[in-house]
Amino acid sequence: MRKIQLYNSLSNSIENFQPIDPKNVRIYACGPTVYASPHIGNARPIVVFDVLFRVLKKIYNGKVTFVRNITDVDDKINKKAHELGISIRELTDKVIEEFHSNISKLNVCPVTYEPRATDHINEMLDIIQKLMDNGYAYEAAGHVLFRVKKLASYGKLSKRNIDEMIAGSRVEVAPYKEDPMDFVLWKPSEEGTPAWKSKYSAGRPGWHIECSAMSSKYLGNKFDIHCGGQDLMFPHHENEIAQNYGAFGELMANYWLHNGMLLIDGQKMSKSLGNIIALDEALKRYDGEIIRYVLLSSHYQKTLNWTEQAVHQAKQALNRLYGALKKTDCETLTQNEDRNNGECHNNQADDESAVLNALCTNLNTPLALVALHELADKIYKTEDKAEARKLCVLLKQEADYLGLLNKKPDIWFKQNGINRNSTNATISEDEIEKLISERAEAKSRKDYKSADEIRKKLLDMNIQIEDTKYGTTWRIALD
């Protein structure tokens, strides 16, 4: 069995991954809070941990359970729904639909379970009861709070010492708390906001309890990998760990993975700067595969700076890879040869795979991309047609670990990673073909002036002509 090495935030070191049960590898990822359209920062953990999911599926023969929750109850959701005058369910349904539609364009595999918080209120109340029974929680003014001081190991994940933390430095300490560090498990709902019945109050759950409830329901009290954004390490993940210790007496998960944040032109995305890029907007401008490539072009733990140049580089890199596929007759690959057709197959892991080697070394996606380019180089350089075809099959298989290159090259180049509607090109494919044959005719008359005029005309409409030894092809021009 191939070894997977992963950086574990719990130990701050790279460890060999050892699943609790190799017949059912279990991962949980903190999913989106669905109060507004997802932005490209939200897409990073989705894409990165999708690659992890693919790798695990391949190595453990598909025996992987991946849960990514949806937080559909929260102050921001309440506020937004109130503004729009709709129920939180109406709002969150709409945002979830948009989320699904967006990430499918990023070629993200469906997860095994995608539970919603509001469907698991009872499970949350059960855990709260356990915490009360075990002395880890107390009731105060309709709230239920977690008694942080009772758990000696609190702060282990984020390497924080409770005594040294300036408690309440950013937020007022509620008077009903025994200790400033105690966090909310349940709280009463304000007038006119969604409330669920409980013996403490008509209220709603605290933020962290949902993940304990949903993960334990679908993955058990202890599972293999828990992942999410770096910003969730404290307090969210720390509190989840505390809740699971308090309720079940066990460490929630063995491996904790945290992705780095995303910057826009070197700055944090924020409303005040007005630099938030909605995923939807980005997808209108660039093919999802370009976005996916950008997100994978940097190691997942590092801060990723999103720039126009980064997008351009991703696009060019993909052009080069697709160009290699185009060179071979991979349009005619058989079903068996072309296992990368975007359907998230659970291929048997290949021991020779350079991409898998890179990914098994703490998800080194930039190095994995290099392996793709090295294969493409070989394809460009070989004169042997059969060899090229073999390499093409291999390149597609390798790319599948990363969820890339699942389009037909011809389609890629005729869109060139852009929705043609959004470019200036208003010309139809038939018209393009017509102009190309006119140009061919002019060329055969050695009327190069007319031929060049036609080429110029097409280029003005963003269509690049390419004369190959098999005839003339076209594609959307580079920008």
Added chain:
RNA sequence: GGCUGGGUGGCAGAGUGGUUAUGCAGAGGACUGCAAAUCCUUGUACGUCGGUUCGAUUCCGGUCCUAGCCUCCA
């Protein structure tokens, strides 16, 4: 102030105790009627100061800069 990351060639971004990463962009050449694509050649990078070493970008220490978190932001 505390904790955790990071500082690599024009840009992005891996890796390594002594030998070309890779992609993008640039320059020159080949191919082409001209282009495009492709191919060839090319640019001598590792924040800073010390230490260990025959030798450090790679190990150790200091320092500077930078990012994130420190109660609800992926």
